Amino acid sequence: xxxxxxxxxxxxxxxxxxxxxxxxxxxxxxxxxxxxxxxxxxxxxxxxxxxxxxxxxxxxxxxxxxxxxxxxxxxxxxxxxxxxxxxxxxxxxxxxxxxxxxxxxxxxxxxxxxxxxxxxxxxxxxxxxxxxxxxxxxxxxxxxxxxxxxxxxxxxxxxxxxxxxxxxxxxxxxxxxxxxxxxxxxxxxxxxxxxxxxxxxxxxxxxxxxxxxxxxxxxxxxxxxxxxxxxxxxxxxxxxxxxxxxxxxxxxxxxxxxxxxxxxxxxxxxxxxxxxxxxxxxxxxxxxxxxxxxxx
Numbered sequence: 088x089x090x091x092x093x094x095x096x097x098x099x100x101x102x103x104x105x106x107x108x109x110x111x112x113x114x115x116x117x118x119x120x121x122x123x124x125x126x127x128x129x130x131x132x133x134x135x136x137x138x139x140x141x142x143x144x145x146x147x148x149x150x151x152x153x154x155x156x157x158x159x160x161x162x163x164x165x166x167x168x169x170x171x172x173x174x175x176x177x178x179x180x181x182x183x184x185x186x187x188x189x190x191x192x193x194x195x196x197x198x199x200x201x202x203x204x205x206x207x208x209x210x211x212x213x214x215x216x217x218x219x220x221x222x223x224x225x226x227x228x229x230x231x232x233x234x235x236x237x238x239x240x241x242x243x244x245x246x247x248x249x250x251x252x253x254x255x256x257x258x259x260x261x262x263x264x265x266x267x268x269x270x271x272x273x274x275x276x277x278x279x280x281x282x283x284x285x286x287x288x289x290x291x292x293x294x295x296x297x298x299x300x301x302x303x304x305x306x307x308x309x310x311x312x313x314x315x316x317x318x319x320x321x322x323x324x325x326x327x328x329x330x331x332x333x334x335x336x337x338x339x340x341x342x343x344x345x346x347x348x349x350x351x352x353x354x355x356x357x358x359x360x361x362x363x364x365x366x367x368x369x370x371x372x373x374x375x376x377x378x379x380x381x382x383x
Contacts, residue, residue: 096153101150103220111147115136115137115140117201118194123177141166144165146162148160148165156223167231171238175243184233184237191229195229206218257269258285264293264296266295267298267362268299270301273306274312274315283318286319287322296329300316300330301362302333302335303333303358303359308335309346332356332362333361
């Protein structure tokens with residue numbers, strides 16, 4: 088047996104469903120001028136209106152199912168991708184989550200204005216229940232939009248981080264057949280993967296026979312860093328290139344010995360210049376030294 092409050096809430100949800108269905112076009116037209124839609128769907132206003140109609144339809148599904156406060160309601164599934172694209176576009180434009188939340192809240196105000204005329208013929212208590220149902224439903228939509236905003240922001244940050252890793256890990260063509268990667272900073276798993284991919288691509292593109300990994304700028308070498316270096320060396324060998332690790336400072340050499348890390352299978356040199364001299368010497372290019380200068 089339903090309690091009066093539950094029955095009133097269900098009746099309000101059905102009234103709200105009928106309102107959204109009946110005013111779908113009007114609401115969509117009003118929403119299409121809202122910043123959240125207008126600045127994203129720029130091809131034509133009709134495109135923005137259609138996007139708005141899809142969101143209204145989702146709200147109809149959620150309201151008819153009585154899931155007004157359920158952010159995981161199946162009715163939202165059809166528009167999550169669209170809301171994600173909108174949120175991502177706003178985030179790329181420099182809008183903060185708080186600003187996007189404010190724009191999402193503006194949709195409720197617009198919808199409430201349209202609803203106001205529909206409530207004139209309803210008893211006061213019933214009209215209040217419908218207004219409350221709309222507030223709850225639009226609040227849930229705002230949460231869905233914010234969830235999409237967070238996901239879009241995380242994806243954007245991940246892409247930017249990858250771009251920074253690629254920029255911070257350049258592959259330099261030192262000589263014909265010789266490429267080098269000067270590593271600076273901490274070498275974690277994500278960056279190691281970028282180093283390996285960039286180096287292997289350079290080996291193929293430059294037809295390199297020698298690849299130098301210079302770790303002069305790496306502050307510390309632990310077992311994990313050594314493992315990453317070993318994998319990169321092995322991958323380079325599979326591509327037909329001999330890999331040389333240079334820039335092993337005395338402190339790092341001591342750390343490697345204390346950790347019991349075996350780098351005996353890896354060709355090492357104390358500096359990038361020495362590694363380049365070795366690579367050139369292996370190709371029959373004579374390297375001479377002058378006072379105060381490196382190999383020539």
